[in-house]
Amino acid sequence: MENREAVKSPQIVYNCYYTRSREGEQFIPEHILSYQLAGTLVMNDGNKEYFFKEGDIRFCKRNHLVKFIKTPPADGEFKSLSLYLDQETLRDFSLEYGIKPEENKNGDAVLTLNYNPLYQSYMNSLMPYLQESENIPTSLQALKLKEAILILLQANPELKNVLFDFAEPGKIDLERFMNKNFHFNVELKRFAYLTGRSLATFKRDFEKIFHSSPSRWLQHRRLQEAYFLIKEKGRAPSDVYLELGFEDLSHFSFAFKKTYGMAPSKLLA
Structure with a gap:
């Protein structure tokens, strides 16, 4: 069988692979909230290696370089669900809710978020659209992205300074x-x-x-x-x-x- 990737919108993506996939490098242009449905994912940003198994929730920060290996379970498929939180969506959200970040300390490029039933319930609400090959209407997609941001702020309030830091990279060595x-x-x-x-x-x-x-x-x-x-x-x-x-x-x-x-x-x- 061939690998397949179902993309239902530019910002909500369901991935499914039958074979081990070493996709080399990836530049992360936007923040990504991902749920590991099946299989494992190993990521490496050149400083640290991150391992994710079934049921893990991860948050990847924008403007980082990573390598990754996707491995399906035995006789199964690698599956993940990812939401791309673009700068325009986050800017609109910050204006609507009057959110201003404090100083953002860089920290790790990828974070493992602790289990929270809010994340589980939210991801489950998306699966019927993605597994049944249904397109998510644009208006509903906007609401679901806003819901994801609200859940992130409630479950992990420290991410406020990451989500709403709109600064571009400065000149470095x-x-x-x-x-x-x-x-x-x-x-x-x-x-x-x-x-x-x-x-x-x-x-x-x-x-x-x-x-x-x-x-x-x-x-x-x-x-x-x-x-x-x-x-x-x-x-x-x-x-x-x-x-x-x-x-x-x-x-x-x-x-x-x-x-x-x-x-x-x-x-x-």
Whole structure:
């Protein structure tokens, strides 16, 4: 069977996978509230690994880079339900309810929310639409998103300062950021945005610091790390190429051989 993904609206998404899915990298542009219905999900933001099992509720903060692996249960399907809380919806909510956040301390990129019957009841109310392939009417979707925000504020009031922090990323240390996040396979405009720069400024600052173009440096840095992991740690090429930001094994093998004069598998001999 093939994997399938049912998307009923831009903001309420029901995922279903039959096979283990390692989807590599993901940039989280909006806050996401998710309910794990079946299977497990492992997420990694480069600093910390997060594990979610059936019944867990998680909150992913916007403007973070993550890697993830979706694993279905034995003879079953991976299932999750996610709500994307976009900035426009949250701005409208903050104006309607007069909410002003205090200082937002960044903290973890992903949070496990403690069990609360409000979350369970809310998620259950969405399932009839999603499982029966029914479209959620636009007006009802708006109400359900507002309900989700109200529940978040009641069950986890500390999230107020996260939900209604509309600040964009500020300019940060580019060298430190790139050396930490080079293994994420995202577009250069994402790196630029997360370091508080326009794409043009990002490229200009990058070449001043690294004396190379971003694309050339990223490939070289990823290949360096791949060489170390295979040679010194005994990792298989098939295990590291996605981990280091390469899109497919053949591209990784070609680039590695061009740089080091041998196929990556030869390092294990």
